[in-house]
Amino acid sequence: MTRTLLAVILAAALPAAAQPGGDADIEHSDFYIMGGALRGLNETTWTAQSGFIYRPSDKRWGLGFAYNNDGHLVNNHRDGLAAQGWYVRPLGGHFELQLGTGPYATMNNTTIDGERLNDFHIGLMTSVALKWQFSGSGWYLRTQYNNTWVPGSFNSNALLVGVGHDFTDTDDVDSPLRLNAKVSVWGGTSRTTQLGTQNSAAAYQLEAQYLIDSEQWWKPSGISVAFLSEGDTILAHRTGVPVQLWWSTAPNHFMFSFGAGPYVAYDGAREQQLNLMGILSLRAAYQFAESARHTYEVGFMYTRVASFYNRDQDIFMLGLRLAGRVGKR
Secondary structure (H helix, E strand, C coil): CHHHHHHHHHHHHHHHHCCCCCCCCCEEEEEEEEEEEECCCEEEEEEEEEEEEECCCCCEEEEEEEEEEEEECEEEEEEEEEEEEEEEEECCCCEEEEEEEEEEEEEEEECCEEEEEEEEEEEEEEEEEEEEECCCCEEEEEEEEEECCCCCCCCCEEEEEEEEEEEEEEEECCCCEEEEEEEEEEEEEEECCCCCCCCCEEEEEEEEECCCCCCCCCCCCCEEEEEEEECCCCEEEEEEEEEEEEEEECCCCEEEEEEEEEEEEEECCCCCCCCEEEEEEEEEEEEEEEEEEEHHHHHHHEEEEEEECCCCCEEEEEEEEEEEECCCC
C-alpha cells in the first residue's frame, strides 16, 4: 500500500512542479489537529496528530511537519515526528485532496529483554487526506489515512478526523517593515518518558531566534539558539543549549512552527554528564499587540528531547515573545 501511494504522489507531483507557479507572491499554509483509531500488532488503539503544511505560491506541492502519537498498544507507547512532501489537488465543491509521504522519526517506550527502553527508529509515513472547507473564514474539516512503515518496530494503519485552518500571506513589496529577530521566555513542566519513580519538574527556556528571508519552500524560516533548563525529574536533570532550524506557516497573527536540531546538555543525574542529543519542537503563537518597532506574541510549545540513552523528555511550556521590526520587505 505504501509503495503504491508513493508512486502516485511522485507521478502527480513531478509534472506539477514543472508547471508555471501561478501567483508567486502568495504563500499557503495550513495547520490541523486530529484524532482517531490505529491498528498495529493485531491490536487497536487511539492515535492523534498535529502539524502543518506549507506551499509556496499556487504550486501544488509543499512541505509538511507533524507530531504523531501512535497510542498505547500493549508494551508499545510510540510517538514521533514526520517530515513529508505533499501534493495538493482541488476537487471542486470546497474539497481538496492531499497526498504526502516522508521520513518518520519514532521513539517507542517499550520493554525489550526485561529492560525498559526508548527505542528509536526511522521509518516512512505515507498519508492521504481529504479537506472540506465549509466556511469562508479558513476553517476546514479533515479526514486522513496514515500508513507507517518502521523497520525494527511495528507498522500501522490509522484513520483520523479533525479540524484545521488555512493561512495565506501576500508579500507586499511596499510594506515598510518586516520581522527579522525574536527573543522569548518560556516556562512550564517536563517529564521523562521513561517509566519509573520521578517528579514532574519545572522547566524554562530563554531563546533568541533570527528569521531568514528565503523564497525557497524547502529552506527554514529561522534559526534559534536557546538556554534550556529541563528541571529535575530524578531520572534526568539537564540544562543545556539547543540550536534549532525552524519552518513556519505564512506570517499571520496566528502562526505555527516546527523546529529541530542538536542539543548539548549537562545531565546531573547521569555518570556521563555532558551529552549531545536531539531536540524537536512544535509551537503555536498569537500576536496580540504591536508597535512601530516591535510585535508581542504569546505562545504554547511542545518539545521532545531525544536523549539516545533512554532518558527522553516531554516538555510543555507557555511563552512570551518580543519581535523586532526593521527594514523593508
